[in-house]
Amino acid sequence: MAKFVRPALWTVGVLAAGGFVFWLLLALNIPYKSTAAPDTTPGTVPVTTPASTTVLPSGPPSEGTAYVTDVRPGPDDHSAVLHVNLPTCADAPHTQVTEAGDRIDAGVRYRPRPDPDCKQASADFPFRTAAPIGERPVIVNDAESWGLVSGGWKRCDRYVGCHPPADHCDPAYVGQLEFSAEAEFPGTTRACDQNWLVHDLQRHSGQAATRVAYRWAGSFWESFAGAKGGGCAEILAVEPKFPTALCEHLSPPG
Structure with missing residues (x-):
């Protein structure tokens, strides 16, 4: 039994000695060093710079198109006259003509000007073509066809054109x-x-x-x-x- 008592007494002695040392440190108020928490750097909040707004200069006012009420003969085979209804407050009215081999597109364009008292008035605008007009239809108001026939200009049918077929079954x-x-x-x-x-x-x-x-x-x-x-x-x-x-x-x- 003595061989079991001795190790036990040795263990008790070690624990008692350790406790005595810890008590002595407290009694003498000897400071001990603890591990400090790592320093942290406060996060940086990103600052958003407002995007600058670029004001683009406004372009010229859009153009309007005068309504063509009649097409009239000009002084020669390269010319005709557009008779239109035009606002009296229209700025810079001018003809616009595009030629092709089988047609001529023509119109009167203008810049509208705000005016509460603006009224409509008739006006004539002559135009010229590079080649003789001949039998080519003049297209006005986007899709209205006019043709030069014996006796002057006339509005043409959208299907049979300005020169109707001779065959009635066409x-x-x-x-x-x-x-x-x-x-x-x-x-x-x-x-x-x-x-x-x-x-x-x-x-x-x-x-x-x-x-x-x-x-x-x-x-x-x-x-x-x-x-x-x-x-x-x-x-x-x-x-x-x-x-x-x-x-x-x-x-x-x-």
């Missing part, structure tokens, strides 16, 4: 009648001579075609009858002079 005349009928899609011509026409109109998508009979009215096709079936009965009931050779073999519109 597709240009068919396009004209379809436009007048407000057809959304091209139809089908079933029969035609120079005085009479049968045409199936396709007015709206998904709807059945509508058969219409026309007579020539001097410069355009004029409708006079409609038909839901084939043959001539419905057409002859309205116009007995209609030639049966143009309708007797027609099937119903489809």
Whole structure:
């Protein structure tokens, strides 16, 4: 048993000696060094510099376009006169002309000036072309066509132009009648001579075609009858002079 008591007594003695030393340090007030917390540097808050605003100089005011009411002859074959409605407060009105081989685009441009009392007034603006005008149409108001014919200038049809085809069955005349009928899609011509026409109109998508009979009215096709079936009965009931050779073999519109 003695061999177990001695190590135990030795351990107790070591602990007692350590405690005595710690008590002595406290009693003598001997300072001891502790590990200081590392110094920290306060974070830097980024300062945002406001972006500078650049004021761009305003450009010149946009130009307006005068409405052309008439095109009149000029002194020679290289010239014409635009008759327009122009604001009385317009600044720097001037003609603008662009030539191509088959057309001439012309107009009167101006800078609008604010004026509560500004009114409209008529004015003439002559213009010249590099080549003779000839049969070229003059396009004004974006899409309106004028042509020089015997007797002066006239407003031309958008489909048959300033020089209409001699053939009354020409597709240009068919396009004209379809436009007048407000057809959304091209139809089908079933029969035609120079005085009479049968045409199936396709007015709206998904709807059945509508058969219409026309007579020539001097410069355009004029409708006079409609038909839901084939043959001539419905057409002859309205116009007995209609030639049966143009309708007797027609099937119903489809």
